[in-house]
Amino acid sequence: MKKSKIFSNEELGIRNEELKGDGTSVPSNGTKVPAPVISIENLNRHFQTGDEQFHALKDIHLTVAPGECVVLKGVSGSGKTTLLSILAGLDRPSSGKVLIEGEAIAKLPDLHASQFRARRIGMIFQHYNLMEHLTVEENVMVPLIPTGLDSRAIAQQVEVALTQANIAHKRTTPAARLSGGEKQRTSIARALAADPAVILCDEPTANLDRANSLRFIEILGQLHTAGKTIVIATHDPLFDDLPFPARVVEMEDGKIRN
């Protein structure tokens, strides 16, 4: 896999620099450096089950630059899904700071968090999480409802997403009647509908055959070219040799391995 440069906060020029209002910072050499899209500092997540406490994420630090693709690897139970859930604002940290486009999503009231998620974050899951009785286009439309867009804008964005994900020809088919690959492409269209800056994928190819996994990776490459910031948790060896630059981040026992 071609590895892109790993940016430290210092390299991104953000630790000791004043952030400008437009989300950029100006390091001492005068070049404008974009602010990170994802910034995680000292993140911990404890789960309480009865009297037992389980430390699932331990002092995580991670910075992801705009347009970067990060592949999260690590054995089962190492904390990948827990980390993605916190990035998506579906779960909250026990301690630490998580900023998405400068916004502390865990600190937002629920309504604002769901609006922020609807507009800025697209999620793709292993089990697709589609509503089986709804058609492809209805599934893609659902997450646009909290955005507050009018129905014409929603219809336009759904159309663009269906085409991008190559599933427009199945728009009126109920999800229950789709193949696995078609379900995954519907979930890609749903993730893209709001034109989010960040795409989070959890084991996106775990239920796909090789041909459909390669098609998924091709669409991911197009999203990368379009400048999306992408984080993928996966065990799939196909992600070891992506046709576009990606940074591998290894998780082990709730920590990021250096």
Ligand SMILES: Nc1ncnc2c1ncn2[C@@H]1O[C@H](COP(=O)(O)OP(=O)(O)OP(=O)(O)O)[C@@H](O)[C@H]1O
């Ligand atoms: N709600 C919860 N309550 C208690 N423990 C949890 C909870 N969610 C996750 N855990 C524990 O946190 C650890 C990390 O789980 P997580 O699902 O993040 O792993 P993962 O790296 O995604 O694994 P996999 O590769 O199998 O998907 C596991 O030991 C899991 O049992």
Ligand SMILES: [Mg+2]
């Ligand atoms: Mg997982």
